[in-house]
Amino acid sequence: MEKLQNFIDGKYCDPIEGQYIDNYEPASGKVYSLIPNSDAQDVELAVKAAEKAYPVWSKMSIDERSAIMVKLSQGIEARMDEFVQAESRDNGKPVTLAAHVDIPRAVSNFHFFGTAILHFASESHNMEGVGVNYTLRKPLGIVGCISPWNLPLYLFSWKIAPALAAGNCVIAKPSEVTPYTAYLLGKVAKEAGMPDGVLNILHGEGGGAGDAIVKHKKIKAISFTGGTTTGEYIARTAAPMFKKLSLELGGKNPNIIFADCDFKEMLSTTLRSSFANQGQICLCGSRIFVERSIYDKFKEEFVKRVENTIVAHPSDAMAKLGAVVSKPHMEKVLSYVELAKEEGGTVLTGGKRVIVEGYEDGYYLRPTVIEGLPFDCRTNQEEIFGPVVTITPFDTEEEALIMANSTQYGLSATLWTSNLKRAHRMSNEIDAGIVWINAWLVRDLRTPFGGVKASGVGREGGWEALRFFTEPKNVFVKY
Numbered sequence: 114m115e116k117l118q119n120f121i122d123g124k125y126c127d128p129i130e131g132q133y134i135d136n137y138e139p140a141s142g143k144v145y146s147l148i149p150n151s152d153a154q155d156v157e158l159a160v161k162a163a164e165k166a167y168p169v170w171s172k173m174s175i176d177e178r179s180a181i182m183v184k185l186s187q188g189i190e191a192r193m194d195e196f197v198q199a200e201s202r203d204n205g206k207p208v209t210l211a212a213h214v215d216i217p218r219a220v221s222n223f224h225f226f227g228t229a230i231l232h233f234a235s236e237s238h239n240m241e242g243v244g245v246n247y248t249l250r251k252p253l254g255i256v257g258c259i260s261p262w263n264l265p266l267y268l269f270s271w272k273i274a275p276a277l278a279a280g281n282c283v284i285a286k287p288s289e290v291t292p293y294t295a296y297l298l299g300k301v302a303k304e305a306g307m308p309d310g311v312l313n314i315l316h317g318e319g320g321g322a323g324d325a326i327v328k329h330k331k332i333k334a335i336s337f338t339g340g341t342t343t344g345e346y347i348a349r350t351a352a353p354m355f356k357k358l359s360l361e362l363g364g365k366n367p368n369i370i371f372a373d374c375d376f377k378e379m380l381s382t383t384l385r386s387s388f389a390n391q392g393q394i395c396l397c398g399s400r401i402f403v404e405r406s407i408y409d410k411f412k413e414e415f416v417k418r419v420e421n422t423i424v425a426h427p428s429d430a431m432a433k434l435g436a437v438v439s440k441p442h443m444e445k446v447l448s449y450v451e452l453a454k455e456e457g458g459t460v461l462t463g464g465k466r467v468i469v470e471g472y473e474d475g476y477y478l479r480p481t482v483i484e485g486l487p488f489d490c491r492t493n494q495e496e497i498f499g500p501v502v503t504i505t506p507f508d509t510e511e512e513a514l515i516m517a518n519s520t521q522y523g524l525s526a527t528l529w530t531s532n533l534k535r536a537h538r539m540s541n542e543i544d545a546g547i548v549w550i551n552a553w554l555v556r557d558l559r560t561p562f563g564g565v566k567a568s569g570v571g572r573e574g575g576w577e578a579l580r581f582f583t584e585p586k587n588v589f590v591k592y
């Protein structure tokens with residue numbers, strides 16, 4: 114069986130204690146590789162390598178640093194198929210999704226931040242007749258990047274790329290559930306000419322290697338994407354050490370549909386915003402609120418479309434949904450369907466496991482639509498993070514807003530309306546870091562990305578990410 118390795122100081126190596134964890138293929142439910150179960154000793158090794166590399170990387174000219182990052186981006190592009198197949202196998206997502214979204218986006222992340230750094234400027238503040246202040250933006254040093262399993266390389270590179278571009282050395286850990294494309298990245302970084310020790314990739318459990326990264330004194334910042342409970346723990350651990358923290362956490366996003374929307378476009382986008390990546394995108398709209406006058410029409414047509422949605426092996430070109438990421442996750446999602454029934458909900462479609470011929474142990478679920486639940490019940494308040502949505506009618510804009518803002522989360526929201534005034538008014542009032550009007554998941558890498566309330570602290574993307582990974586220093590010069 115294939116054994117993955119850590120990538121430390123520009124070399125692949127085994128974990129010091131020689132411990133490994135099983136890596137499952139969600140599509141078949143079988144173990145297909147082993148990954149290092151790294152611990153604090155491996156983190157220490159990576160920190161030592163990063164310390165050695167930091168003077169080289171942070172002092173390298175921006176042009177040179179940029180060129181290496183662009184080569185890294187091209188290196189992934191040149192191995193597109195290898196990365197696509199690996200991502201799909203590791204995560205269970207359809208190959209078509211990995212090919213159109215995940216891996217192209219990882220390519221873009223390195224290219225975007227590798228070139229953004231060429232244009233990153235700092236401010237100066239003139240004091241008439243007195244002097245001038247200018248701001249230096251220095252890299253932080255060694256930073257930790259910890260990412261989740263849903264969009265493995267996409268989110269891993271979304272953190273690593275700005276951290277590296279800003280001149281930091283990185284200790285990164287992908288989710289133990291989806292380590293493979295991060296494992297492949299070491300080789301590409303090496304070929305791109307990344308100096309040894311600049312990018313170190315460790316594998317292992319959150320509570321092991323992840324925790325050791327968060328607790329290491331020499332790691333100056335933690336950029337984390339994952340669940341709210343883990344984020345809370347990380348904040349509690351890292352804040353007293355005065356680390357900079359960027360936390361992208363859970364969501365329970367509202368999708369608010371008004372009768373005056375473009376129904377056809379709304380319907381096909383809502384299908385995607387509900388179930389893309391098996392509903393395992395932090396931006397999926399899992400609570401659908403529909404204006405009462407079109408509720409029945411929406412329900413009928415949406416459920417029909419959901420029933421026709423193909424769930425199949427990820428390599429099947431027809432698959433709209435593949436497998437969910439793991440057995441415990443599948444069981445968690447199914448337990449929420451049971452909870453919804455206990456809370457008085459009616460399952461309009463789905464709610465069941467799917468057996469795919471030849472892959473009987475795979476983790477396949479039918480996309481699920483539930484109605485008849487109060488907006489404040491657990492099903493409508495807790496993040497399920499699977500192919501499950503609820504639909505709820507509303508009568509007024511005010512009512513829709515109250516329901517939309519009722520959860521502890523505030524990541525994203527989608528609004529469907531052709532009334533411009535209402536679109537602006539509601540965007541202003543919704544608790545969310547991102548609002549899409551008549552669209553979903555249209556991403557511009559320059560925009561601030563992140564959530565409010567329990568969905569996180571800080572913003573990623575564009576200048577926000579480069580600011581996070583740098584420390585401003587003000588210098589005053591007297592005239």
Ligand code: NDP
Nearest residue numbers: 261262287288289318319323324339340343361362363395
């Ligand atoms: P987790 O919080 O379980 O894990 C995220 C990462 O943190 C993994 O690499 C995990 O490692 C690691 N980790 C776990 N415990 C610790 C710890 N004590 N110290 C340090 N690291 C730790 O989230 P999931 O992987 O289950 O991802 C799903 C969650 O991510 C959902 O809540 C989703 O909403 C959120 N998410 C948020 C996004 C956003 O931008 N706001 C985007 C995408 C997802 P391991 O897996 O090995 O345990």
